[in-house]
Amino acid sequence: MKEKSLRSHEQWQGKIEVISRCAVNNNEDLAVAYTPGVAFPCLEIEKNKEDSYKYTRRGNLVGVITDGSAVLGLGNIGPLAAMPVMEGKCLLFKEFAGVDAFPLCIGDNDAETIVKTIKLIEGSFGAINLEDISAPRCFEIEERLNEICDIPVFHDDQHGTAIAVLAALLNAVKVAKKDSSIKIVVNGAGAAGIAISNLIYEAGFQNIVICDRYGIITVDNAANKYQKDCALKFNKDKKGDLNDALFGADVFIGVSVGNILTEDMVYSMNQNPIALFGADVFIGVSAGNILTEDMVSSMNQNPIVFALANPVPEIMPEAAKKANVKVMATGRSDYPNQINNLLVFPGILKGALKARINKITSEIQLAVARGISSCIDEKELSCENIIPSVFDKKIVELVSDIVCSFKK
């Protein structure tokens, strides 16, 4: 995989390209597309800012922006090293949704600086996709940008993952014949874990315990104010380790925080194609396989396990089966039920651009999750089919249409 990836990337010389949409073959072409003709759309936009969507590429253009601080599970590898991932994300926007996306890396990890920089260039884009910015700064950055920007700012690592998880959860609950009162353990309290907990709570699943590597998060051991908010909202009067949390639980959702995978570990991976979207990605061996059969056995009957750490899930599907897991999902493409935010982000921002929606509210997120969930026909629903394939062509349009339905 290493050799193939390096060779391919070298051949591509970039996974995206900027091309022209009009020819310039003579003075007349020049006069319309450039001076003096270009003065007219400029003057129209000066009079009415909305016209920037009419006369420039802005209406179909997403900025994919990172500071390189939480890239895959590789951690804070910096802005330059993050760019292959950002180009990859732009590639996916184009290939899956026809949306133009352009990658930018910001050479500073300071939240205030990142917010100011993005605000300064927001007029160049129709939407912003924040990518691979580490928690807890990612929460503050997204919140503040959504307060001050006129365009939607979407942190996919949070909400894309949360929406995909909720879509799968809604079907898993049907298959396992459970209801919204079930006890759900979320393991991982970074961008994905906190966003998942909040979104499934909004969807009516309010019996949640959220853990990190030190166990159940409490007001006292919370690492930041966002974890503290979670402790107060979900974990009141609860404490202990993951074993304690899982006792009698119906659902386990694992999205462990990355940055523990070494280079050697990456290089030791095999050639099986594995999609890593679902989790904070690349949890690494030490955090993979943390869910034992005994732990699963202590869960409620017909347990649901979403082991989204990648490439090594918190428990392998084979072991989960032995422990009588009823519904098993991973972030991997080589097992059934791949939970992948690629189901979400292309359609979300396609719709937001189309309908000029400037906030991806939790109402929109809930509706999208329900929409993706409903793509699996009741007749086709089974333990091994709770979520559509990322290559199901109808998903992007469906998600986009749902977002558009929120146009005021």
Added chain:
Amino acid sequence: MKEKSLRSHEQWQGKIEVISRCAVNNNEDLAVAYTPGVAFPCLEIEKNKEDSYKYTRRGNLVGVITDGSAVLGLGNIGPLAAMPVMEGKCLLFKEFAGVDAFPLCIGDNDAETIVKTIKLIEGSFGAINLEDISAPRCFEIEERLNEICDIPVFHDDQHGTAIAVLAALLNAVKVAKKDSSIKIVVNGAGAAGIAISNLIYEAGFQNIVICDRYGIITVDNAANKYQKDCALKFNKDKKGDLNDALFGADVFIGVSVGNILTEDMVYSMNQNPIALFGADVFIGVSAGNILTEDMVSSMNQNPIVFALANPVPEIMPEAAKKANVKVMATGRSDYPNQINNLLVFPGILKGALKARINKITSEIQLAVARGISSCIDEKELSCENIIPSVFDKKIVELVSDIVCSFKK
């Protein structure tokens, strides 16, 4: 022209587009272009920053960046309204040089803020083309960025124009049988006027008088430190108005500063295609036609006039002819000798990217000007043929090769 331009821009929905350079049709494609395969180029770049040119689009990518403060002759119309021009510039980079270019507008006119913002995102690009930033901030911004950035930062309104003017001047002097001791009057002391004066001085033309709308610039009437430097360097012991400056001059180079053209004036323009690159563009009626036949008659024998204000030159070619001008050039495509920086910027940044040259020094600028000048064969050289057409396909490669020859 207005209707055609607005209709075309609306149809184009952007003059540039971001496309993908590789397909994503199945899980294996995903695994190479995105996770987990993308981790390998990320890790290579983390180890060696130079590899960002190998594994991402950076090596062929220019950021075209403005604050919207001096857009064409329309003045400070703001970041959003500047975008059709920036997209146009990106279009020209692609169409003329095959270079990818992406436009960004910065929503602040503060020089310090612009410098910091561009520095923060420099890793996203292989070169920066500053565009339509008003003087004198443009000088400070370009200087500081070239000090602190690892990639070339080129302000085309200054140097692109200066290089094109010098290329034309070298041939005009031959045709008019003059030498480098000739007296040259530069009218306009903004980005273009100051850069032209400095570059032709470097080329050996050291008898220069630089004027602005108030006449010969002196230490006392200089509007900023850059004009003051010019007064000291070029205008020592000289004072008076443009009439005084022109007395006995051999060459007039007009690049009046824009921002005096009203919207009504733009709308009153006719349908003749006019290229505006040469000057600070759009000088407007009041500043056009400022050079009278009497003034030209007071010049030396066989005077050379580059009247680059657009769309109305400082003197129309017909009037110049009556006043016995020997060599006449404008920024317009409908007269002979169009001086247009489109001859310069695509090749300059193509070459800089190719050879990884991080400063476009004055040595490079002089060599490029001489190279463009030499494209007109001695046999073909005439009063009406001192500079190649922008559609001469060999120019971009020639300029690029010259820049590449400076690779260390």
